Amino acid sequence: MAEHHLQFYLILSAILFTLGVVGFITRKNAIVVFMCVEIMLNAVNLTLVALSTAFGNAEAQVLVFLVMAVAAAEAAVGLAIILAVFRNFYSIDVSEVHDLAG
Amino acid sequence: MVLSAAGVVFSSKSLNSGLCLVATLTLVAVEYALMRADFIATLQILVYAGAIMILVVFVIMVLGVERDIEKVSFGLPAYVATCFGIIFLFVVCSILKQGSSEILSVGSQSGVSPSDAKTIGKMLLVDYILAFQGVGVLLLAAIIAAAQLAYSPKRRLLPGRGLQAMRDKYKD
Numbered sequence: 001m002a003e004h005h006l007q008f009y010l011i012l013s014a015i016l017f018t019l020g021v022v023g024f025i026t027r028k029n030a031i032v033v034f035m036c037v038e039i040m041l042n043a044v045n046l047t048l049v050a051l052s053t054a055f056g057n058a059e060a061q062v063l064v065f066l067v068m069a070v071a072a073a074e075a076a077v078g079l080a081i082i083l084a085v086f087r088n089f090y091s092i093d094v095s096e097v098h099d100l101a102g
Numbered sequence: 103m104v105l106s107a108a109g110v111v112f113s114s115k116s117l118n119s120g121l122c123l124v125a126t127l128t129l130v131a132v133e134y135a136l137m138r139a140d141f142i143a144t145l146q147i148l149v150y151a152g153a154i155m156i157l158v159v160f161v162i163m164v165l166g167v168e169r170d171i172e173k174v175s176f177g178l179p180a181y182v183a184t185c186f187g188i189i190f191l192f193v194v195c196s197i198l199k200q201g202s203s204e205i206l207s208v209g210s211q212s213g214v215s216p217s218d219a220k221t222i223g224k225m226l227l228v229d230y231i232l233a234f235q236g237v238g239v240l241l242l243a244a245i246i247a248a249a250q251l252a253y254s255p256k257r258r259l260l261p262g263r264g265l266q267a268m269r270d271k272y273k274d
Contacts, residue, residue: 007198009133014194016107016126018187023111025183031116031162035123038154039107042130045142053137058221062230064142065222068149069237073244075154079161080251086165087254 009050016043028093030082034075041071103129120159127151141219 016039023036045064052060106129109122127150134143226234 009137010198011195012103012133014191014198015104018191018194019104019107019111021190022183022187027111029116029119031158031165032110032113032119035110035119035158038123038150039110039126042127042150045146046130046133049134049137049139049142053139058225059229061139061142061222062225065145065226066230066233066237068145069241072149072154073237073241075157076248077244077251079157080248082161083164084251 006050006054010047013043013046013050016040016046028095030085030094031079033094034078034082037078038071038075041067103133116162117159120155120162123158124151124155127155141222 020036020038020040020043023039024033027033027036045067048060048064048067052058052064103126106122106125110119110126113119113122127146131143131146131151134140134146
């Protein structure tokens, strides 16, 4: 791999992660917030795979596999939570869902 | 890829965000394929761009696309978040530029090990068997939890939650 490729991939994943963080903090729609979490996870996966191919070590790709499986589990549970919250509050606005009691 | 991720973050409609996320995940899989990590690229298409995005788009559709109440208001929190984001990005990039010269000198010597399914599978089942089985248990627990959360038996509607109340609330 050429010398500049690794740097390019790392900076790209840093940009993706930053976009995910900005969207996670800013947006009010719960589903878009969840999608920004997925962007962050993908940025981390991109870093892992880039470093794995640069070092010639396939163990980081095992970690990528496990992170993807955990992200799939988190997607299922998170979306079920969003559905349950919507059923009780009739809103997916994260600034409106703020009372835990009742 | 940066453009489609920006589309996820800054779209005003949630369905546009969902479609931009599909594009982002597919482009990330293309990046994996360019790095010759074929196993991970295939997994990315299957798991992320396939299964997770189907779930997300389904939930977007179920919760009502026409009721996209959010006007993406770029008030004070958005500006603060963007400033912190730019500072964070600057810090991360300067660290990467400093540190990657040593990383690159090591990396170019060790060559490329095969990252096909056989190598990764063998490593999963021999070295990381505990993590592998643990993630299996985690997936089982997550499926049970998701099914329980989404289960809704017939229950009495509280006053103020009925159909007429909802019609009045969203009459705009």
